[in-house]
Amino acid sequence: MNLKGKRIAILVDNYFEQAGFEVPLDFLRQLGAEVSIVDATTQNLQGMRHTDPGDMFRGTLLLEKANSQDYDALVLPGGVINADSLRMVPKARAWVIDFTDRNKLIAAICHAPWLLVSADVIEGRRLTSNPTLQDDICNAGAIWVDKSVVVDDNFITSRNSEDLGDFTKAIQTWFSTAAV
């Protein structure tokens, strides 16, 4: 299974968790996918290693210039600062609604599911996340599960960087089984 011809957007704001960004990026590119880094507010992106600054990255294009219909899947890295601000970006919420309406994959790790809470798309769904979000996810009407990866229809979610192996494998499996 390769992902040649698949177009995938990794959507971030500044100060994302570097591992949850780089590992899926490299994995998906190695499978042949065309991956764009879509940044919500700045093209000069500071990665984080937990609370310490990591490396700088350059986005492919700004969210305001991007079109959700150009992509087959959406990947949302974590990092508490990134996820806390991204949920407030109206176009980021609109993308999550659009991908969900079209049954296109949204793969979210760590704190990223806050954007799914604010897009109001998780009622009745099964998700995991960084454990600190579990009350917010339950209060939004979803079922929070403490597993390394949870696949529910178009949502793939994982808890943290230690789950990245299962997270990326689930993305690959999703494409090999979904009629996309």
Place this chain on the structure above:
Amino acid sequence: MNLKGKRIAILVDNYFEQAGFEVPLDFLRQLGAEVSIVDATTQNLQGMRHTDPGDMFRGTLLLEKANSQDYDALVLPGGVINADSLRMVPKARAWVIDFTDRNKLIAAICHAPWLLVSADVIEGRRLTSNPTLQDDICNAGAIWVDKSVVVDDNFITSRNSEDLGDFTKAIQTWFSTAAV
């Protein structure tokens, strides 16, 4: 009005927003209150200036050695990293429940109201917070208000460091009018 004889706990985990910690601390001490810095996990506390490290602080005592009944009020500074982890500390949740049950003041700013969400004490109450939390607060059954300070019974909440003047003034007013 002075606060002589009042014992106030400022409860934090590491990486709190420095302004929301220092300004209430200095304000309350100047009014004569006995203020303890109660830290959830470490006595070597790193303050933050948004995403940059600020100064280091030393806690008065660890939460595990502290007793909620020794304090007349609880102040919760913000900072996204501090607030994200503090909500997961069982004794921090227990304190919020205990202060609420005894109608003792809880003053929370910025991201701190996440702890009130996880303590499950805000249903039907009026609160403000950093705007990024508004969906989590509404999903927990509270009414989120976009004001510099909101006073609802034993809760005083503010949005961010720019509201610190109104926040501290409301704490002073609360003590001058409450029968405590």
